[in-house]
Amino acid sequence: MQNKIRIKDIAERAGVSTGTVDRILHNRGKVSKKAREAVEKVLSEVDYKPNIHISGMSLKRKYRIIITMPHIFPGEYWESIRNGILRALEEYQNIRVDYQIITYNQYDIFSCRSIFDQIIKMEADAMIIGPTFAAETVKLTNELDKRSIPYIFVDSAIKQSFPLAFFSSDHYTCGYLMSKLITSIIPKSSDIGILQAVRIGNESANTTVLRKKGFMDYLSEKKLDNKVLSIPFSLLEPEKNNFFLSQFFKENKNVGGIVVLNSRGNIIANYLHENNIDNIKLVCVDLTQPNIEALKKDKIYFLIGQEPEQQGFMAMKTLIEYLVFRNPVQVENYVPLDILTKETINYYREFNEAIFG
Amino acid sequence: MQNKIRIKDIAERAGVSTGTVDRILHNRGKVSKKAREAVEKVLSEVDYKPNIHISGMSLKRKYRIIITMPHIFPGEYWESIRNGILRALEEYQNIRVDYQIITYNQYDIFSCRSIFDQIIKMEADAMIIGPTFAAETVKLTNELDKRSIPYIFVDSAIKQSFPLAFFSSDHYTCGYLMSKLITSIIPKSSDIGILQAVRIGNESANTTVLRKKGFMDYLSEKKLDNKVLSIPFSLLEPEKNNFFLSQFFKENKNVGGIVVLNSRGNIIANYLHENNIDNIKLVCVDLTQPNIEALKKDKIYFLIGQEPEQQGFMAMKTLIEYLVFRNPVQVENYVPLDILTKETINYYREFNEAIFG
DNA sequence: CTGTTAGCGCTTTCAT
DNA sequence: ATGAAAGCGCTAACAG
Numbered sequence: 001m002q003n004k005i006r007i008k009d010i011a012e013r014a015g016v017s018t019g020t021v022d023r024i025l026h027n028r029g030k031v032s033k034k035a036r037e038a039v040e041k042v043l044s045e046v047d048y049k050p051n052i053h054i055s056g057m058s059l060k061r062k063y064r065i066i067i068t069m070p071h072i073f074p075g076e077y078w079e080s081i082r083n084g085i086l087r088a089l090e091e092y093q094n095i096r097v098d099y100q101i102i103t104y105n106q107y108d109i110f111s112c113r114s115i116f117d118q119i120i121k122m123e124a125d126a127m128i129i130g131p132t133f134a135a136e137t138v139k140l141t142n143e144l145d146k147r148s149i150p151y152i153f154v155d156s157a158i159k160q161s162f163p164l165a166f167f168s169s170d171h172y173t174c175g176y177l178m179s180k181l182i183t184s185i186i187p188k189s190s191d192i193g194i195l196q197a198v199r200i201g202n203e204s205a206n207t208t209v210l211r212k213k214g215f216m217d218y219l220s221e222k223k224l225d226n227k228v229l230s231i232p233f234s235l236l237e238p239e240k241n242n243f244f245l246s247q248f249f250k251e252n253k254n255v256g257g258i259v260v261l262n263s264r265g266n267i268i269a270n271y272l273h274e275n276n277i278d279n280i281k282l283v284c285v286d287l288t289q290p291n292i293e294a295l296k297k298d299k300i301y302f303l304i305g306q307e308p309e310q311q312g313f314m315a316m317k318t319l320i321e322y323l324v325f326r327n328p329v330q331v332e333n334y335v336p337l338d339i340l341t342k343e344t345i346n347y348y349r350e351f352n353e354a355i356f357g
Numbered sequence: 358m359q360n361k362i363r364i365k366d367i368a369e370r371a372g373v374s375t376g377t378v379d380r381i382l383h384n385r386g387k388v389s390k391k392a393r394e395a396v397e398k399v400l401s402e403v404d405y406k407p408n409i410h411i412s413g414m415s416l417k418r419k420y421r422i423i424i425t426m427p428h429i430f431p432g433e434y435w436e437s438i439r440n441g442i443l444r445a446l447e448e449y450q451n452i453r454v455d456y457q458i459i460t461y462n463q464y465d466i467f468s469c470r471s472i473f474d475q476i477i478k479m480e481a482d483a484m485i486i487g488p489t490f491a492a493e494t495v496k497l498t499n500e501l502d503k504r505s506i507p508y509i510f511v512d513s514a515i516k517q518s519f520p521l522a523f524f525s526s527d528h529y530t531c532g533y534l535m536s537k538l539i540t541s542i543i544p545k546s547s548d549i550g551i552l553q554a555v556r557i558g559n560e561s562a563n564t565t566v567l568r569k570k571g572f573m574d575y576l577s578e579k580k581l582d583n584k585v586l587s588i589p590f591s592l593l594e595p596e597k598n599n600f601f602l603s604q605f606f607k608e609n610k611n612v613g614g615i616v617v618l619n620s621r622g623n624i625i626a627n628y629l630h631e632n633n634i635d636n637i638k639l640v641c642v643d644l645t646q647p648n649i650e651a652l653k654k655d656k657i658y659f660l661i662g663q664e665p666e667q668q669g670f671m672a673m674k675t676l677i678e679y680l681v682f683r684n685p686v687q688v689e690n691y692v693p694l695d696i697l698t699k700e701t702i703n704y705y706r707e708f709n710e711a712i713f714g
Numbered sequence: 715c716t717g718t719t720a721g722c723g724c725t726t727t728c729a730t
Numbered sequence: 731a732t733g734a735a736a737g738c739g740c741t742a743a744c745a746g
Contacts, residue, residue, distance in 0.1 A: 373732080373733085374732065374733045374734075375733085376732065376733060377731085380731090386731080386732090387731055387732090388731070388732085389732085392732080411738090413738090414739065414740095416738085451738085
């Protein structure tokens, strides 16, 4: 409980004025070698922690931050990310930031391309990017690199980019975990169905590819010989899915569990429910409203969450602190993988935002 | 992105000075009915949110907060609670609070009694209490109630007290969940061992009693007829446990899983490991260092966390905001029940404190 | 290059 | 009872 050390204290000990200390702390303006050395000596002796809220209050400068991510739908994944971003903005209300959220169609590579082309032309001090398509994203970030505009990824990182940081879950481990969970709760000899979506432009999302690899690796590492069956499924023509599914279940009678590697687990859950199939366990990902409903009604057994709210919050918080203080930033940041069940979902943080926000 | 509304704005619109607005907002000092009505009218029209960091900066008053909880050991549950409390203090560094942490022996009712007797005599503006024994706690809180000193519980709430708020997990649901998990991963016909500690003064901890009830209720609700076997176990004479356990396993050959309702799961985990028993699955609670080690080494299958860090953080944060603003406070606050496995433990928030703190 | 000063939004003191 | 003004720690603008 020692006394907080202030800029004024440092100035006194170094025999300079507070203005000079501020200049040195933030590398702004000219300072004599002598003054710099005196202040740096003091700084090395004391543990000075600037108070960002007070800084913000007097900070005149405005930061322009552009945020781009897939279209936001109520109760879905990207809405949580956005909420987290907004919460950080709220918490750092003293810092003046102008932000703009620009979204694209994550199932349509052409939409992404055209939006990113627009963004490239805009002025910004920093960006937050929720990427989907690797090549389009790299094209954007190359330009940002050239212009020295820092950017942070949420949801997943793109390999060939050089972000200031990323906040995402470990998608490979997510798939690996789902494999462990499903095999823990179904009979040893059951088949497992898996489902993966296809996108316009014929490129799979980064994330589901990684999850699938994790899923398969677990099975082979544990020498489990459950048959894995791909379930035909279309996001673009959802009216066909009922037919696909009934076909699938007619042909495969030994399915004990299904793993859905994208966020649309509720579709399978509802199909099973409507057709009174209750001997198939479901492990799904993402706490979307429909998935949560399905979990509560016991149609999904385990639901994996990847803390999108936290991802958004941390991305914006990190960006603000970086912009204001230029502090070094940790690049790789994995959020927890949450395992939810019917019993625990009601206590989950997202519902307690009023409190835990 | 409308402009933030400040006290000065309210003052102008109500035709009074900022001082008067402040007096009304915080019920300090005398204000004429006329001024009060004018200001309250404006307040009802605008959404004014005071900035606690700026308030804190100018706030002269000091708050004395006393924190009492069981003794703190490195890597264990109560250390996390303390860390959360300290993190809140850090985040609200602008608010001047003098705090004192006073701990007792949670396995010894007499220790608790004597510490609480001391605390009763002390001056404080508020308290945070980590309770263990109901009667001793009620005696303390009765006195606090009499003196109008607000207090917040962490870890669990005591029924006959009237706290400002409590932050705990739902221990009943925790037991219920553990029951679901263990029965999901062991053969249908297996027996289940459970373990519960005894304390000096012959009173069980509130928490384990609730967990046990949840555990048993799940079995009967689901009409599961696994035999449940109590495992003899002593926290006071740990040297006897090896003998107790070997005796137990000699007599019970059909045990498929064990549930440990207190935080000492690692003891069973290590026993099983050392004796090369690998056909018994373990579900335990609390992310203590030893439990985490056991989880990582696959000796524990599911480990339940009750976010002690978050409990401590929220307790202190809530208390500070209440003391400064007298805002209404939500009394019942349940933290999430986290389900951790070997795969997810490395991404758990507690290890990322540098980032997620 | 550097010290001084005004001002951010809020609370508190001091006159009135 | 109330307005004016000082001051919290920090940054920015202004003299010199």
